[in-house]
Amino acid sequence: MSNNHFLFKSVFASQLVKMIDEKKICGETRISCYFKALDQFFVENNVRKPILSRRIVELWCKRRESESPRTLGERISAIRVFANFLIRQGKTAYYYPKHSSPRIHGTYIPYIYSHREIATLFKAADELKQSSNSWYFAYFPVVVRLFYSTGLRRSEVNNLLWRDVDLKKGVLTIRQGKFRKDRFVPLSGQMAKLLRKYAKSCDYQLDIPVFPSPQGTRCHESIFTAYFRRVLNQAGIQHGGRGKGPRLHDLRHTFAVHNLEKWLKSGEDIQAKLPILADYLGHDSLRGTQKYLRLTPSIFPEIALRMENSIGKLIRNPKK
Numbered sequence: 001m002s003n004n005h006f007l008f009k010s011v012f013a014s015q016l017v018k019m020i021d022e023k024k025i026c027g028e029t030r031i032s033c034y035f036k037a038l039d040q041f042f043v044e045n046n047v048r049k050p051i052l053s054r055r056i057v058e059l060w061c062k063r064r065e066s067e068s069p070r071t072l073g074e075r076i077s078a079i080r081v082f083a084n085f086l087i088r089q090g091k092t093a094y095y096y097p098k099h100s101s102p103r104i105h106g107t108y109i110p111y112i113y114s115h116r117e118i119a120t121l122f123k124a125a126d127e128l129k130q131s132s133n134s135w136y137f138a139y140f141p142v143v144v145r146l147f148y149s150t151g152l153r154r155s156e157v158n159n160l161l162w163r164d165v166d167l168k169k170g171v172l173t174i175r176q177g178k179f180r181k182d183r184f185v186p187l188s189g190q191m192a193k194l195l196r197k198y199a200k201s202c203d204y205q206l207d208i209p210v211f212p213s214p215q216g217t218r219c220h221e222s223i224f225t226a227y228f229r230r231v232l233n234q235a236g237i238q239h240g241g242r243g244k245g246p247r248l249h250d251l252r253h254t255f256a257v258h259n260l261e262k263w264l265k266s267g268e269d270i271q272a273k274l275p276i277l278a279d280y281l282g283h284d285s286l287r288g289t290q291k292y293l294r295l296t297p298s299i300f301p302e303i304a305l306r307m308e309n310s311i312g313k314l315i316r317n318p319k320k
Contacts, residue, residue, distance in 0.1 A: 010042035151255030
């Protein structure tokens with residue numbers, strides 16, 4: 001879609017154009033129609049200074065008559081994306097908190113990659129690094145392996161600074177993750193070694209992102225999603241389209257399920273392991289971790305019976 005489709009007129013016109021240009025560079029082809037509506041909203045509400053104030057954000061996020069939760073969620077997402085862009089540009093902007101957004105209960109079932117698919121993804125990322133001159137593909141093989149080996153959230157990887165990486169001890173410090181929690185994430189020996197090698201090849205400075213934009217700033221989170229789609233395509237793993245999987249975030253689910261599989265097969269006490277996995281993933285309670293137990297019966301039927309015998313009540317369908 002060309003910029004001719006977005007004739008912005010508000011005080012934020014130039015910033016909106018820059019943001020959309022950035023999205024195109026990252027490979028995004030579907031640009032939200034709400035950006036044009038947002039621009040018109042700024043004009044109608046006489047916003048004359050390029051400051052995204054709390055008042056104007058909350059006014060935009062107010063639910064309209066007969067508006068569905070999904071539509072409201074999409075509008076809120078648009079202004080949050082724009083606020084994030086402005087903040088990365090050093091501008092003043094109020095970021096509408098996630099917990100204030102309406103909950104939309106979807107039917108998406110996490111996609112659990114097989115061990116063979118994980119190996120194929122790693123190979124595909126390596127191949128794209130060799131065949132592409134893209135700034136992002138230069139480090140994307142490290143990104144994909146980090147997601148799978150740690151189960152980090154996309155925002156946590158995106159916000160990671162070099163000062164949060166203890167290369168000697170092989171430990172990450174995740175600051176203010178979900179639920180406002182800080183936590184330590186130990187790395188596998190192989191992942192720590194890969195990060196040390198990557199650190200020697202990049203502009204290593206304590207206060208810059210581990211995976212920066214070409215300007216040395218934090219990447220837009222959508223960049224990881226866009227480039228991961230290309231890795232999926234290279235790996236021959238079909239993507240179901242918007243709102244469907246497999247997704248980058250499914251590497252987090254896969255990390256959890258693969259660890260459960262490993263522990264079960266080695267005879268570990270799952271009840272003792274669950275709190276450890278919960279802390280590692282940054283969950284605020286065991287409830288968020290127990291959902292992975294419900295994924296294992298359909299994916300690994302050979303261990304379902306053993307799991308049922310050890311902690312049966314946790315993996316039964318709660319609706320039954």
